[in-house]
Amino acid sequence: MDIVDLNHGSGFVYGIDTREVSIAQRINVLIDVALVRAHRDQPARDYLGASRLGEPCARRLAYEITHTLPDEGRDIDGAMLRVFEAGHRFEVLSIEWLRAAGFDLRTRRRDGSQFGFTAAGGRLRGHIDGVIVAGPDVGVRWPALFEHKALNAKSWSDLVKRGVRSAKPIYFAQVQIYLAYMELAHALFTAMNKDSQELYHEVVPFDPAAAQALSDKAVEILRAADAAELPPRIAADADFYLCRACEYAKRCWETRP
Ligand code: SF4
Known part of the structure; x- marks a missing residue:
């Protein structure tokens, strides 16, 4: 993620031209960028x-x-x-x-x-x-x-x-x-x-x-992960409410069984 120096008016954070948004939005973008960066710096869970x-x-x-x-x-x-x-x-x-x-x-x-x-x-x-x-x-x-x-x-x-x-x-x-x-x-x-x-x-x-x-x-999830298998979907239709809210929906429903 690239962060530019807003104080020098150059510009773009997350693809947003920060010169064209309010002070509140500019500050909030910086806060969120810092939070996401800190989150990404954490080691991924291996469990x-x-x-x-x-x-x-x-x-x-x-x-x-x-x-x-x-x-x-x-x-x-x-x-x-x-x-x-x-x-x-x-x-x-x-x-x-x-x-x-x-x-x-x-x-x-x-x-x-x-x-x-x-x-x-x-x-x-x-x-x-x-x-x-x-x-x-x-x-x-x-x-x-x-x-x-x-x-x-x-x-x-x-x-x-x-x-x-x-x-x-x-x-x-x-x-x-x-x-x-x-x-x-x-x-x-x-x-x-x-x-x-x-x-x-x-x-x-x-x-x-x-x-x-x-x-x-x-145990079943760990076994499936070790075997590079995908457990069954929770629903028969991608329109199921949990699937609509799922961050893997596209990948999940485009994966052939
Ligand atoms: S879209 Fe998400 S919630 Fe729905 S079956 Fe796939 S992994 Fe499960």
């Missing part, structure tokens, strides 16, 4: 992230783990990276508030590393947000896995109404695989409303059958 196992399409996960390039124009961009980064900052806030309220929430080991696990010879890994080892009597037995998400108001309200399992099956799956490998009986799932900073907390118990199904799914 299947347990947080992704709830993704319904095994083929999409196989593309991810084999570092397949997304369709043109569908790669991660500054807007997405800003959302991810903000989510981390909201998580830090929630952790600070919980600790101030008396919850002994641990997020790092003594050596400073993040809690987590590896399985399948290191090819399946998870990094958890934390563990609450003790806290006030609020009707939750400690220890509990701690998982945090920051959601927009609509998504947050839906979660409050329907609960993690129904409203957020991908997060439910993430919690289940974490509980299995961390050998914990339940999780405290905390979600912040990004618009109002309201907090929602739900206890999610371990579901061994769900965790086993996710573990089996991980």
